[in-house]
Amino acid sequence: MKKTTPPKYLPKRFLSLCASGLISASAIITGYSSEVLGTGAGSLLGGDLTDPENDLIDTEPGGSNFNWVSITSTGNAYFDADGLAPRQGAFDVFDNKVNNTEGKFCCTPAPWSVSVEFAEGYVLTHFTVTSNTDSIGRNPDVWRVQGSNDGVDWADIYVFDDDDAGAPGNRLYRGNSPWTTGDQVIRWNGDGDDFETPPSYKWFRFQADSAAGWVGTGGNLSLAEIEYFGTPASSAPFEITDFVYNAGDDTLRLTWNSKPGKTYTVRYSNDLKSWDSDIGDSVLSEGESTTFPPVNQPPAANPLEGTPRIYFRIEEN
Ligand SMILES: [Ca+2]
């Protein structure tokens, strides 16, 4: 028997919501909600995706015992274990340490990012980010956590965007950063709390565009630690994870949990009984998550123009 997703029903009310433009931002929450866990390494959750065993070794620039396939950064692409040159590497945001010498990343100018690639996809459930303690003004006030399945195209998962127009260009000025002090561990939750449950991604990137003490890209950025948590995509149920409908031109796009190498049929129905019709019968998998039509192509026309309701179901071929 063919594997199918549960049908996704799109009520008229939902379509009218789409018309207001909300749907274009359906997968992104821009918000400032969060939970302060405390200060110092003891407040880290531990066991995160980059190092589930908490046994990472940072005594070599490339490190060992980490759980990523690859790591890249916009600067200081190494670990620092002794506080001697080269110092304060970008990879030190994953060294399980929070201190003012070798446990932090510092001090390169914006924009700044560090990306990790995992062997398989994960659905991000929550993450923590810990501030630096040398200069509160170097913690970012414009930053985001993003996901990707090719390391090239990135989608926002969580966005914090609160650049302070009055920032005086002072590294001790806290401004609009969410961190109120140094070495502070803050947690952000998914599942619609601080951000919506995202599709599964193999790549995760923390990207910052502005430091709290400066307007725009002035000054340097610094952070102590980042922890990502998620569930493996392989354990995710086969379901439609996102639907984008544009009421203006009556077009749509669907995203579902997929398997690499498979093809899929996108069926629709107006009564949940007849599933004979489809808008694509050999859709190529894009990996752990597939979007149809692909995001670099125009969206699909609503196949039941003017209908009060339509259901979609994905079939694995
Ligand atoms: Ca270190």
Ligand SMILES: [Ca+2]
């Ligand atoms: Ca860790």
Ligand SMILES: [Ca+2]
């Ligand atoms: Ca660290």
Ligand SMILES: [Ca+2]
């Ligand atoms: Ca700023």
